[in-house]
Amino acid sequence: MPRVSTGPYRRRKHKKVLKATKGFRMSYNRLIKRAKEALLHAGEYAYAGRKQKKRQFRTLWIKRINGGLASIEDAPSYSQFIGNLSKKNIKLNRKILALLAVKQPSVFSQIVKQTK
Template sequence: MPRVKRGVAARSRHRRIVRLARGYRGRRSSVYRVAMQAVTKARRYAYYDRRLRKRCFRALWIMRIGIAAREAGTNYSTIIGRMARERHGMCRFTIAAITSDDASLPGNVAAMLQSDG
């Protein structure tokens, strides 16, 4: 039976992991076994935080809309309820962007949503 020589595949796999760990401190950036653990954990955090970022931004938009709604004399749930009932094309991100860009707009957005209902 011929001898199996597979050093090239293992070396390329190791090199790929060590390249991903570039910039890490200590042995995490140079030793394959330690770099593998560091890269695995980093990827896990990246996956989790991509989802966390969506939650954080949604919470920020809700806060901004709520503040603008209170300034206009109504509340967040009223505005969102009207939007859902009338099927407005605006999402929370759009409303939050409109209300945070210009100080005079929160009242205008609230008035627009209230006048339709």
């Protein structure tokens, strides 16, 4: 069996890894072994980050709604407000409520009045 050279194939794989790790610090963008490790970790962090992003936005929306409720006199607490929304069958999600609380406080206050 003749010996097969992996030169072109290996170089292509190495170039692909080094291109992906461009911008990484120290030897993580130059040495193949280090770059490959860094790329694996970066992928794990990116995957976890996509999940955390959803959590962080939900907490941000809740804080904005809470702030909007604090600015209204005789407004219920956040938990009471969300409970009243579901009882009154008002189908607005937290993202939209937070947007209304920040951009259009008058509309938000009308929604709060409807839930009482």
